[in-house]
Every structure is written in C-alpha cells, then in structure tokens.
Amino acid sequence: MSISVALCTYNGAKYLREQLDSIAGQTRLPDELVVCDDRSQDATLEILEEFGKKVSFSVAIYQNETNLGSTKNFEKAIRLCSGEIIALCDQDDAWKPHKLERLTDALEAHHEAGYAFSDAELADENLLPLGRYLWESVGFKGEFQESFIQGDQFNCLNKQHIVTGATMAFRADVGKLTMPFPTQGKWIHDGWIALLASAMGAVGIPISEPLIFYRQHAGQQIGAPKPFQKRRANRKPVTLRDKYLELKENSKYLFTQWEKTCSEKLEIKEALEQLVRNHPTEVLQHNLDYLREFETHFLSRRKILTSKQFGRYGLILREALSGRYGQFSDSWRSIFRDLFL
Numbered sequence: 001m002s003i004s005v006a007l008c009t010y011n012g013a014k015y016l017r018e019q020l021d022s023i024a025g026q027t028r029l030p031d032e033l034v035v036c037d038d039r040s041q042d043a044t045l046e047i048l049e050e051f052g053k054k055v056s057f058s059v060a061i062y063q064n065e066t067n068l069g070s071t072k073n074f075e076k077a078i079r080l081c082s083g084e085i086i087a088l089c090d091q092d093d094a095w096k097p098h099k100l101e102r103l104t105d106a107l108e109a110h111h112e113a114g115y116a117f118s119d120a121e122l123a124d125e126n127l128l129p130l131g132r133y134l135w136e137s138v139g140f141k142g143e144f145q146e147s148f149i150q151g152d153q154f155n156c157l158n159k160q161h162i163v164t165g166a167t168m169a170f171r172a173d174v175g176k177l178t179m180p181f182p183t184q185g186k187w188i189h190d191g192w193i194a195l196l197a198s199a200m201g202a203v204g205i206p207i208s209e210p211l212i213f214y215r216q217h218a219g220q221q222i223g224a225p226k227p228f229q230k231r232r233a234n235r236k237p238v239t240l241r242d243k244y245l246e247l248k249e250n251s252k253y254l255f256t257q258w259e260k261t262c263s264e265k266l267e268i269k270e271a272l273e274q275l276v277r278n279h280p281t282e283v284l285q286h287n288l289d290y291l292r293e294f295e296t297h298f299l300s301r302r303k304i305l306t307s308k309q310f311g312r313y314g315l316i317l318r319e320a321l322s323g324r325y326g327q328f329s330d331s332w333r334s335i336f337r338d339l340f341l
Helices: 013-024 044-052 071-080 099-109 133-139 142-149 152-158 172-178 189-199 240-278 282-306 312-320 324-328 332-341
Strands: 005-010 032-037 058-063 083-087 113-123 129-132 169-173 203-215
Touching: 005 013, 005 071, 005 099, 013 044, 013 189, 032 044, 032 071, 044 058, 044 142, 058 071, 071 189, 071 312, 071 332, 083 099, 083 172, 099 113, 099 169, 099 324, 113 133, 113 172, 113 189, 129 133, 129 152, 133 152, 142 152, 152 189, 152 282, 169 172, 172 189, 189 240, 240 282, 282 312, 282 324, 282 332, 312 324, 312 332, 324 332
Parallel strands: 005 032, 005 083, 032 058, 113 203
Antiparallel strands: 083 169, 113 129, 113 169
C-alpha cells in the first residue's frame, strides 16, 4: 500500500531538521511527503527544500496564501495526499525508526481498520526522555483501554480524547470522508478523524509500543497533559446551609461545563446526519441514534435546570425511567442535583 506523510509547518525551523531526518530514517519509507506551510517567517522553507533534494521519495511543498491555522492546514495537506495510507506529522517531534512500518502493518493486517495509533515517549525540548508516556498522561489505560480494544470505540472517543495525530495513520478513503474539519470548540483534526471513523464502523488499532518522541516545549500548540499534583487546603468547618449553597453553586458550574461538552456532541450528530445521507451503514445509523437519544436527554435536563415549574419533576421521572441519567449523565448524583439543587 502506498504511504503519504502529511506534514504541517509554521515557523518550525528550530526542531524541523530532527523530524525530517527521522522520516528519512524509517525502515519503511513513505512514497511521498506532502508539506503545507502556514506562511512561516523563519528558515522552515529553506530546510524543507534542502531536505527534498537529498531523499529518494517525493517531497511536495505548498505555502498557503493566507494563514489557515493548524486544523485547516492539516485538512489541506490531507486532501493533497495521493497515498492509500496517510500518516500525520508534526514539525517538532521525532519518529522512531519503525513508526511507519508498525502503523502500516497494523492497517494491512486488519482490513476492518480505518486508523491505527501508538503510544509516545514524552521528551523534553532536547528530546531527552521524561520517563513518562502519552497514553498514561491522557488516561488511556486500565478498564478504559480494555473497553476501547473490545470494540466500544465510539463511546470511548465521545468521552475522552485519546488519539494524537502525531502517532496516527489512517486509510485515505476513510479520513477524507471526515472532512471538512470543524474549527470551533475543542475539536482538533486528529480526534475528529478518529471519532467519525469509529462512528462509521472503521476500527481503530492501538499499538502500545511508543513510536515517537513527543517533544514537550514552551512553543507547542497542545502537548501532553501535565501530571496531576494534589494540593492541601485548610478548610474551615461549614454549616449544613453553607454546604447546601456550595453544592448548589457547584451544580450550576457542573451543568455549564456539561453544556459545553453537549454542544460538541451535537456537532458530531450533525456530521453523522450528513454522513448517513451519503454513506448509510447500520453502524453509522446506530451511532446516530445514540446521539439523538443524548440530545433528548440534554434538552430535557436543560429544561429541568432552567424551570421552576412543578412539571420539571415529571421530566426528571421520565429521564430516570428511560435510563438516560445513567447513560449520559452522572446517574443518581445528577438526579439528586436536579431534584434538590
């Protein structure tokens, strides 16, 4: 199968050579490297042109007329790729020699797979290992990882972002169906591709071997989550009334945060409705129905929490009996909040 690497650059001269050298050192070389530069002002283009002259595979460099931003720049790069498999590439990491080979082998061995992704070794700005790994940092472990491996992938990806583009490769025909990428909210191109691919029934293959050095530095756009550190706080005793008011205020905050998450899920629902019109499948329809049930629950809870009328208790009972509190909210805790807070 032919392999394209989609690399996006923007003022990346500081680390770019190491990334390019790691691509040239792959045990399975790509057939082409497609680079979309987002109007760099440093030596990025010169480094790319120099690299293109010394490697055996094709290097196509495109400079955008206007600054597109990371998400739309990757969308452009992916559209320009001609390979059957597309591997995403950031400008500031470094690949381990077997990255393309391992990802491609996984896709070739699993015909039902739409994408594959690996763990990554976190490194400092000088590529010295930090003794931490990406999957552990994003919580892709234990029961959650097992649930993903056993096939509950769409629901897992709805709950948590676990697929990082720098570790990812996907079938071109699957990835291009997920475009255009959204530019609002929390969505990044990699999470969007994985989620919509899983919604269509294209399986994701996790590879536990860390296949890249994921560089952590001050200038990067996202990076891995920082380790959680507990804080000690001396809290004064509170009365029951104070505790109730604190819970009530906290409940409002929780619902505000939940509402933000809901708006993102409704955006996914709209994308699936478009997909099911053009590429109807049983799996896609099932996942769309799931999100429509979620929308019903979301609209009901919004009405419950913004209404003072007695009829809100009937809505709480309906949602409790339907099982949607357990499926989409925090089960009995959310019922308690809606009843008393």
